[in-house]
Amino acid sequence: DQQVKQNSPSLSVQEGRISILNCDYTNSMFDYFLWYKKYPAEGPTFLISISSIKDKNEDGRFTVFLNKSAKHLSLHIVPSQPGDSAVYFCAASLRGSNYKLTFGKGTLLTVNP
Amino acid sequence: NAGVTQTPKFRILKIGQSMTLQCAQDMNHNYMYWYRQDPGMGLKLIYYSVGAGITDKGEVPNGYNVSRSTTEDFPLRLELAAPSQTSVYFCASSYRGLRGNQPQHFGDGTRLSIL
Numbered sequence: 001d002q003q004v005k006q007n008s009p010s011l012s013v014q015e016g017r018i019s020i021l022n023c024d025y026t027n028s029m030f031d032y033f034l035w036y037k038k039y040p041a042e043g044p045t046f047l048i049s050i051s052s053i054k055d056k057n058e059d060g061r062f063t064v065f066l067n068k069s070a071k072h073l074s075l076h077i078v079p080s081q082p083g084d085s086a087v088y089f090c091a092a093s094l095r096g097s098n099y100k101l102t103f104g105k106g107t108l109l110t111v112n113p
Numbered sequence: 114n115a116g117v118t119q120t121p122k123f124r125i126l127k128i129g130q131s132m133t134l135q136c137a138q139d140m141n142h143n144y145m146y147w148y149r150q151d152p153g154m155g156l157k158l159i160y161y162s163v164g165a166g167i168t169d170k171g172e173v174p175n176g177y178n179v180s181r182s183t184t185e186d187f188p189l190r191l192e193l194a195a196p197s198q199t200s201v202y203f204c205a206s207s208y209r210g211l212r213g214n215q216p217q218h219f220g221d222g223t224r225l226s227i228l
Contacts, residue, residue, distance in 0.1 A: 004155070032212055043117070043203050043219025044156070051212075089155055098210030099144065099163070100171060103155025 003027045004092050006104035014112055019077040021107050023090030026071065030092040034101070035064060035075050038087045047088075048075070080111045115139050119204050119220035126194040126227050134189040134223050136204030144207045145187040146217065147171075147179065149200040156203060162187055194227045201225070 005024045013019045023033075031052040036044035050057040050064045050073065057064050063076045077084055090104040120135045138145065143164050148156040158171030162181040176198060178190040187206075191198060201224050205217040 034211070034216065041221065043205070043221050045219070046216035049212075049216070091155075093211055098212055099146070099161050099169075100158055101156075101211060102172075103157070105153060105155050 004104040010108040031095040032093040117220035138206040142206035
């Protein structure tokens with residue numbers, strides 16, 4: 001049973017436009033969420049996180065939105081750049097856990113010049 | 114800065130063989146983790162350690178063993194390789210746990226095939 005779902009395997013956007021990557025979760029005990037970016041043949045790199053006490057967190061071009069009632073979060077990248085082309089993973093941590101993450105399957109973002 | 118170093122990068126094993134995946138970090142991080150990523154899937158936690166001498170099981174520990182004798186090193190041992198262990202293995206470290214602004218740093222992975 002997949003508790004963190006990224007239902008879009010891939011997304012293609014034009015350079016300069018907004019990229020929106022979506023993530024849904026089923027376990028209401030998740031209270032901390034993270035986004036990672038991964039290039040081929042490299043390990044994941046942390047992008048941005050959000051606690052369930054917030055509904056938005058922003059870091060430069062990256063903004064994460066959390067809708068707890070819908071159990072949904074999204075990552076917005078504005079403006080998108082070709083270097084943003086990578087696989088993006090959504091991950092969630094259970095309340096009280098500081099070590100274990102549940103990952104989604106990832107979404108491949110392609111930003112076209 | 115080396116960060117998290119994993120060796121080897123690639124390995125092919127025969128069923129029943131054993132091997133150790135090496136992981137070293139030079140950031141003096143207390144916490145270290147081992148994940149596996151199967152094709153088309155997200156990462157799954159195998160084992161983690163909160164400090165030298167302390168390890169604990171993650172989501173998928175069966176078939177693996179770990180040790181943490183030093184802060185820097187966190188090797189992962191496969192005793193009897195099985196085809197189901199074909200995967201990409203990632204080691205990660207963090208100064209504290211997952212929360213806050215000091216997240217995990219990952220190595221570049223070890224691609225392991227069991228034939």
